[in-house]
Amino acid sequence: MASNVGKMARSIPEETRTRLFLYLRELRCLQKKGICTIPSQRLAEACHVKSSTVRKDLSYFGEFGVRGVGYEVDGLTNELRSILNLDQIVKVALVGVGNLGKALLGFPGLEDEGFKIVAAFDADERKIGQKIDRVTVEDASRMEERIEAQDIRVAIMAVPASEAPAVAQRLAEANVNAILSFAPCELNIPPDIKISCVDLASEMARLVCCV
Amino acid sequence: MASNVGKMARSIPEETRTRLFLYLRELRCLQKKGICTIPSQRLAEACHVKSSTVRKDLSYFGEFGVRGVGYEVDGLTNELRSILNLDQIVKVALVGVGNLGKALLGFPGLEDEGFKIVAAFDADERKIGQKIDRVTVEDASRMEERIEAQDIRVAIMAVPASEAPAVAQRLAEANVNAILSFAPCELNIPPDIKISCVDLASEMARLVCCV
DNA sequence: ATAGGCTTGTGATTGTGATGTCAAGCACTA
DNA sequence: TAGTGCTTGACATCACAATCACAAGCCTAT
Numbered sequence: 001m002a003s004n005v006g007k008m009a010r011s012i013p014e015e016t017r018t019r020l021f022l023y024l025r026e027l028r029c030l031q032k033k034g035i036c037t038i039p040s041q042r043l044a045e046a047c048h049v050k051s052s053t054v055r056k057d058l059s060y061f062g063e064f065g066v067r068g069v070g071y072e073v074d075g076l077t078n079e080l081r082s083i084l085n086l087d088q089i090v091k092v093a094l095v096g097v098g099n100l101g102k103a104l105l106g107f108p109g110l111e112d113e114g115f116k117i118v119a120a121f122d123a124d125e126r127k128i129g130q131k132i133d134r135v136t137v138e139d140a141s142r143m144e145e146r147i148e149a150q151d152i153r154v155a156i157m158a159v160p161a162s163e164a165p166a167v168a169q170r171l172a173e174a175n176v177n178a179i180l181s182f183a184p185c186e187l188n189i190p191p192d193i194k195i196s197c198v199d200l201a202s203e204m205a206r207l208v209c210c211v
Numbered sequence: 212m213a214s215n216v217g218k219m220a221r222s223i224p225e226e227t228r229t230r231l232f233l234y235l236r237e238l239r240c241l242q243k244k245g246i247c248t249i250p251s252q253r254l255a256e257a258c259h260v261k262s263s264t265v266r267k268d269l270s271y272f273g274e275f276g277v278r279g280v281g282y283e284v285d286g287l288t289n290e291l292r293s294i295l296n297l298d299q300i301v302k303v304a305l306v307g308v309g310n311l312g313k314a315l316l317g318f319p320g321l322e323d324e325g326f327k328i329v330a331a332f333d334a335d336e337r338k339i340g341q342k343i344d345r346v347t348v349e350d351a352s353r354m355e356e357r358i359e360a361q362d363i364r365v366a367i368m369a370v371p372a373s374e375a376p377a378v379a380q381r382l383a384e385a386n387v388n389a390i391l392s393f394a395p396c397e398l399n400i401p402p403d404i405k406i407s408c409v410d411l412a413s414e415m416a417r418l419v420c421c422v
Numbered sequence: 423a424t425a426g427g428c429t430t431g432t433g434a435t436t437g438t439g440a441t442g443t444c445a446a447g448c449a450c451t452a
Numbered sequence: 453t454a455g456t457g458c459t460t461g462a463c464a465t466c467a468c469a470a471t472c473a474c475a476a477g478c479c480t481a482t
């Protein structure tokens with residue numbers, strides 16, 4: 001692995017980061033099919049982008065291809081995993097075990113890609129102690145402590161919008177550095193914590209809008 | 212209402228469309244607070260964008276403000292609702308009533324913003340006939356027929372990735388013109404149908420990635 | 423009526439990402 | 453070893469969205 005992930009740093013487009021994951025997903029699919037080598041052209045088609053885009057995206061991080069041949073699937077997979085910090089399983093905490101939370105616990109799309117919910121919290125006494133998909137729901141009042149003990153750095157918030165800001169605050173205190181929220185509202189937390197907000201209503205609005 | 216939504220049409224940036232919905236949400240919030248007038252400056256702060264961005268976004272559709280004063284909250288709300296096709300409740304079909312589907316049926320964030328799930332379908336006989344949050348689960352085999360009968364144009368797919376392409380195909384045949392999918396996979400459907408794919412693994416990857 | 427203070431709407435500018443293009447370079451063949 | 457064909461990597465260009473900056477225009481106070 002000639003990993004030159006030391007070239008990195010300055011201004012990688014947000015879109016590039018998103019695409020890198022798509023490439024990785026496609027590469028894993030190719031691995032399963034036993035394909036060893038792929039040109040940018042075909043990787044691009046599979047991900048619905050232009051081949052020059054694939055090459056440019058990769059070139060931000062090094063030279064992974066062989067001219068006249070293409071990219072070695074295993075090698076590039078490892079490079080991308082390394083770039084995206086997906087070398088090992090990512091431990092995730094789930095806060096809020098309502099319908100949405102339960103759905104996330106059973107959602108195969110996350111675990112397949114290397115994200116594993118290893119702890120779940122809820123404030124509702126009736127839920128505490130329940131075991132859902134191998135994870136036992138714990139008391140939300142002990143959340144910070146448990147997250148730190150297990151060295152979890154990523155959290156998914158599936159709590160009502162009204163609770164979201166307070167929960168985010170507590171997650172920040174527990175030293176997580178990334179939060180995925182389903183509440184369409186502002187979370188006033190330190191800027192060094194990354195937030196991603198899945199805003200379903202906003203997605204729906206974009207779909208309906210015909211402008 | 213001096214609605215000049217006839218100026219519209221050519222090349223509205225995708226980001227503008229997304230932001231218009233944020234503006235609308237904020238405006239409704241202002242309405243509740245009884246605020247009648249707001250300058251672009253403050254609307255911008257609430258939505259975390261620049262004031263010039265707000266003004267430019269709105270200017271694609273007309274002149275809704277008053278110089279020296281700002282925008283009338285009620286008036287702009289109506290304009291945006293009109294632009295975004297959110298004048299009346301949007302009827303939505305849900306396909307797949309697993310954990311995720313149930314979560315969506317009970318998710319207040321959708322109904323609050325004018326999207327109402329009026330029909331739900333599943334292939335599992337044990338689920339058919341169940342009533343969840345005022346909606347009765349119907350037999351997926353009759354999906355196309357029921358969607359057309361109720362003139363539903365938007366669907367949410369909460370089905371396993373393996374089923375997604377086939378379901379999307381059937382939705383296309385039922386003449387829906389927009390689909391929100393949670394399956395991270397390609398849906399080969401006519402290009403006149405809008406698709407939005409909520410890819411949770413991809414979101415997680417972006418959060419974890421520190422490049 | 424007029425001046426002063428705001429805020430809008432818009433043309434100009436800047437910044438950034440997507441795309442086109444092609445020399446450089448590797449594998450394979452003879 | 454030289455030649456052919458293919459693909460990468462990088463530079464140049466293009467396209468578009470964000471931002472700036474300011475004239476135009478409304479309101480209030482005097």
